Amino acid sequence: MKLIITEKNQTAKRIAQVLSDGKARREGGPRSTLYAFKLDGEDVKCLGLRGHIMKVDFPPEFRQWQDVEPRELVDAEILKVPSEKTLVSAVKKLAKSADKIVIATDYDREGELIGADVASLIRDVNPRAEIKRARFSSLTPTEIKKAFSSLEEIDEGLARAGEARQDIDLIWGAALTRFISLATTRLGQRFLSVGRVQSPTLALVVQRENEIQSFIPEDYWQVKARLKSDGEEFVATHKTERFDSQEKAKRAYEKVKGKGVIVSAQVRKRKIAPPSPFNTTAFIAAASALRVSPARAMELAENLYSRGYISYPRVDNTVYPSTLSIRSVLKSISSADVVGELALELLGKDSYKPTRGKTTATDHPPIYPTDSARKEELTPTEWKIYELVVRRFLATISDPAEAESMRLDIDINGEPFVAKGDVIKEEGFLRYYPYFRKKDEELPALKEGDEVRVLEGIIEKKQTQPPPRYTEGKLIEKMEEEGLGTKSTRHIIVQNLIERGYIYGSPLRPSETGIAVASALERHATHVTTPEMTARLEMDMDAIVERERTLEGVIEESRVMLKEILEGMEEKKSQISQEIRNGIRGDMVLGVCPSCGGEIRIRKAKKTGKRFAGCGNYPECETLYPLPQSGGVLATGEICEQCGTPKVRIINKGRKPWELCLDPNCPRKNRYEAGKASRKKSGKN
DNA sequence: GCAAGGTC
Numbered sequence: 001m002k003l004i005i006t007e008k009n010q011t012a013k014r015i016a017q018v019l020s021d022g023k024a025r026r027e028g029g030p031r032s033t034l035y036a037f038k039l040d041g042e043d044v045k046c047l048g049l050r051g052h053i054m055k056v057d058f059p060p061e062f063r064q065w066q067d068v069e070p071r072e073l074v075d076a077e078i079l080k081v082p083s084e085k086t087l088v089s090a091v092k093k094l095a096k097s098a099d100k101i102v103i104a105t106d107y108d109r110e111g112e113l114i115g116a117d118v119a120s121l122i123r124d125v126n127p128r129a130e131i132k133r134a135r136f137s138s139l140t141p142t143e144i145k146k147a148f149s150s151l152e153e154i155d156e157g158l159a160r161a162g163e164a165r166q167d168i169d170l171i172w173g174a175a176l177t178r179f180i181s182l183a184t185t186r187l188g189q190r191f192l193s194v195g196r197v198q199s200p201t202l203a204l205v206v207q208r209e210n211e212i213q214s215f216i217p218e219d220y221w222q223v224k225a226r227l228k229s230d231g232e233e234f235v236a237t238h239k240t241e242r243f244d245s246q247e248k249a250k251r252a253y254e255k256v257k258g259k260g261v262i263v264s265a266q267v268r269k270r271k272i273a274p275p276s277p278f279n280t281t282a283f284i285a286a287a288s289a290l291r292v293s294p295a296r297a298m299e300l301a302e303n304l305y306s307r308g309y310i311s312y313p314r315v316d317n318t319v320y321p322s323t324l325s326i327r328s329v330l331k332s333i334s335s336a337d338v339v340g341e342l343a344l345e346l347l348g349k350d351s352y353k354p355t356r357g358k359t360t361a362t363d364h365p366p367i368y369p370t371d372s373a374r375k376e377e378l379t380p381t382e383w384k385i386y387e388l389v390v391r392r393f394l395a396t397i398s399d400p401a402e403a404e405s406m407r408l409d410i411d412i413n414g415e416p417f418v419a420k421g422d423v424i425k426e427e428g429f430l431r432y433y434p435y436f437r438k439k440d441e442e443l444p445a446l447k448e449g450d451e452v453r454v455l456e457g458i459i460e461k462k463q464t465q466p467p468p469r470y471t472e473g474k475l476i477e478k479m480e481e482e483g484l485g486t487k488s489t490r491h492i493i494v495q496n497l498i499e500r501g502y503i504y505g506s507p508l509r510p511s512e513t514g515i516a517v518a519s520a521l522e523r524h525a526t527h528v529t530t531p532e533m534t535a536r537l538e539m540d541m542d543a544i545v546e547r548e549r550t551l552e553g554v555i556e557e558s559r560v561m562l563k564e565i566l567e568g569m570e571e572k573k574s575q576i577s578q579e580i581r582n583g584i585r586g587d588m589v590l591g592v593c594p595s596c597g598g599e600i601r602i603r604k605a606k607k608t609g610k611r612f613a614g615c616g617n618y619p620e621c622e623t624l625y626p627l628p629q630s631g632g633v634l635a636t637g638e639i640c641e642q643c644g645t646p647k648v649r650i651i652n653k654g655r656k657p658w659e660l661c662l663d664p665n666c667p668r669k670n671r672y673e674a675g676k677a678s679r680k681k682s683g684k685n
Numbered sequence: 686g687c688a689a690g691g692t693c
Binding site for chain 1: 686687688689690691692693
């Protein structure tokens with residue numbers, strides 16, 4: 001028997017179908033990922049895994065955080081243990097009766113590692129089996145057949161590179177997480193985490209907040225003129241866009257009366273290029289702009305993918321492969337509600353020139369629709385995401401939009417003014433992808449020498465603005481730019497930072513704890529807070545692939561570095577502990593006491609150990625409120641309009657953070673309960 | 686109970 005192992009069910013199904021010309025059958029229950037068929041008289045089985053089926057961990061004697069010094073983890077043995085037990089035993093069972101094994105996991109570093117892990121499991125139970133590797137970068141019949149007719153060997157170098165990543169992440173993550181958690185005695189559920197990707201990401205949010213806090217706004221003045229010509233009104237702005245003093249602005253403003261003369265009128269045609277195909281990050285950014293959070297957008301996309309509506313959503317590539325037939329994609333979506341008609345329109349074209357993005361990768365095709373959906377088959381949010389994917393696809397194969405921009409230079413009593421207009425003349429792709437379309441700004445058709453009437457002058461005081469906080473989508477884009485995380489993990493990393501209480505809100509801000517952890521790490525373990533740690537690791541991994549370095553060498557070097565860092569931190573332990581505890585204490589302040597003006601803080605009842613919110617002026621002030629006993633509690637800085645108590649945010653793992661005011665008898669609560677009940681009824685949306 | 690990486 002020949003056994004084929006793939007990384008996921010969908011791939012197993014596809015490969016089995018292609019190699020058997022559609023004759024493969026699923027074996028076992030409805031949740032099974034095993035497909036069986038015959039090929040040239042030989043029995044073939046194809047098993048789909050669920051990503052990694054093995055994980056790395058320390059031996060049991062290192063499990064108790066309080067009993068182990070974090071630095072002991074640096075040299076501790078690292079074990080590989082099954083993380084998907086049923087799949088591990090399925091592999092073993094099947095491998096016993098197989099003489100040929102083909103590893104057909106994804107063609108990337110992690111895929112090679114998954115494959116090598118499986119191969120070593122198989123060698124344990126069946127040392128005589130021949131193990132080969134199939135490599136393909138798309139799931140077209142030609143590519144699959146080619147891969148299986150020219151089998152290769154497992155690339156041990158690539159697999160070792162993956163192992164280096166795994167080991168280094170565990171060693172650094174575990175040792176530093178335990179160090180700061182132990183130093184601050186934040187143990188149990190609410191430990192403080194550190195990691196190669198999460199810590200630099202936290203640092204990004206903290207740095208942005210620092211820029212905002214240290215930003216000194218400068219006053220400036222703007223002068224505008226409301227003008228009229230032939231019954232049409234429009235606004236022109238003084239050419240000096242920012243006057244640095246009120247006097248100067250006033251001098252210009254005082255001349256804004258009577259008439260203006262058009263000094264020049266320029267009309268320019270401008271093309272607006274259609275957007276590039278969706279990779280994960282671009283998709284997340286677009287969904288984020290439509291107010292679907294990254295984690296939710298990915299959850300919805302994965303669900304649509306497993307039901308056959310869209311292609312694989314975890315992808316770096318932004319260029320459609322030449323093997324993707326645009327015409328058949330259009331046909332497959334032509335009976336969809338709403339967007340099907342749009343697809344039919346584009347089916348009339350003779351040829352297609354899809355746009356291309358910056359990233360050419362061979363992992364998967366960019367995200368595109370694979371089937372027609374009806375509105376009643378999907379929840380409203382699923383539909384929103386499906387429609388977005390379809391419309392983006394249609395946009396990538398349609399024409400540029402054409403805009404006409406107009407600029408009028410106007411002289412008003414010697415003061416120069418400018419009016420700008422922008423009007424879409426040809427819709428092009430905007431017909432299919434209207435999401436971020438700007439409103440037309442029209443100007444009257446004036447020419448040089450024409451006169452306009454001044455209706456009024458406007459003088460406005462403004463201030464320079466600090467850079468904006470990151471939205472989740474923008475943060476994920478920034479992570480990609482900095483090389484942090486992967487298409488599959490970035491949204492999870494951001495969600496983890498939120499669940500840990502490090503960052504919160506929309507747009508994102510760091511909590512006091514987040515700021516304190518980031519600054520302590522920046523001072524004492526700089527390496528782990530910068531994207532360079534990842535960049536360096538990537539280089540070392542490349543060197544392992546090229547056999548220029550060994551896995552052992554790379555890890556040893558990393559261990560030496562971490563040991564030094566931990567030694568330094570050990571010396572400054574009490575200082576680090578103090579700093580972070582100050583941050584934690586900062587987050588304990590929930591707001592202002594409505595009866596005495598003191599601080600409402602999170603406290604613990606001495607007898608029961610239960611937490612509650614109470615006034616810092618106790619016993620003079622006895623104000624206290626109950627708190628939910630599970631989840632994180634964070635201040636929002638806002639007070640309830642109804643009852644005047646501070647509003648807090650409750651963070652629970654795996655759930656969307658929610659807000660409530662502290663007063664359990666607030667009249668708003670009834671409304672909240674009603675809202676909750678109706679949400680429950682309508683399902684997940 | 687630590688990380689980050691796969692996949693559901």
